Amino acid sequence: MHGGLAQASAPPAPSSCRPANHIAHIAQDTSSSGHSHYRVTLTAARGYAACTLAGSPVDVRFSEHGVPSGVAPGQYGPQHTPVTFGTGHPVHFDIQVPxxxxxxxxxxxxxTLSAPGGVIPGESSASGHLRVVKGTVIGPVRAGA
Structure with missing residues (x-):
């Protein structure tokens, strides 16, 4: 207190990890031997608090014009490495397609995004053109665009 008045603190900013607080885009990435790769980049809008993600997104579903593809992808890579996501700290993950x-x-x-303690409530979505097949796998979230 200063001069007998309590200063109110601002409420905490909403988390960048919540689906409504970020955008995601899919773009073709560099192919590797026997695989096509697509990069999904997540960007948080200004004013949202940084958060921590870890591992590959779960419950991944692909569709074209709202029609499900029927391809259920797996995961690959380390699933417990924490990554900071927020304004000025975009993240990405890989979709690897045989x-x-x-x-x-x-x-x-x-x-659905994963955090060190479980999943982030809500469903995120990313738009962009890709092709998927049985055997498609999703890599862990990594720092950078």
Whole structure:
């Protein structure tokens, strides 16, 4: 207290990890031997608090014009490495697709983000064009765009 008046502190900013507080885009990335790769980049809007993510998103579903692809991806890579996400700290994860046949076209991926203590409530979505097939896997969230 200063001069007998209590100063009110501002309420904490909402978390960048909540689905309504970030945007996500899918873009083709560099291919590797036998696989196509797509990068999903998440960017938080200004004014939202940083948060910590870890591991690959879960409950990932792909669709084209709202029609589900039927491809249920797996995960790969370390699932417990913490990554800070927030304004000025974008993150990304990889969608790795085996190069076999044509695959199914998709223009959206929906997913649930993971944190060190469990999942973040709510469903995030990313838009962009990709092709998926059985054997598609999702990598862990990493720092950077």
């Amino acid at each position: 190069d076999q046949h044509r695959g199914r076209a998709a223009d959206e991926a929906t997913f």
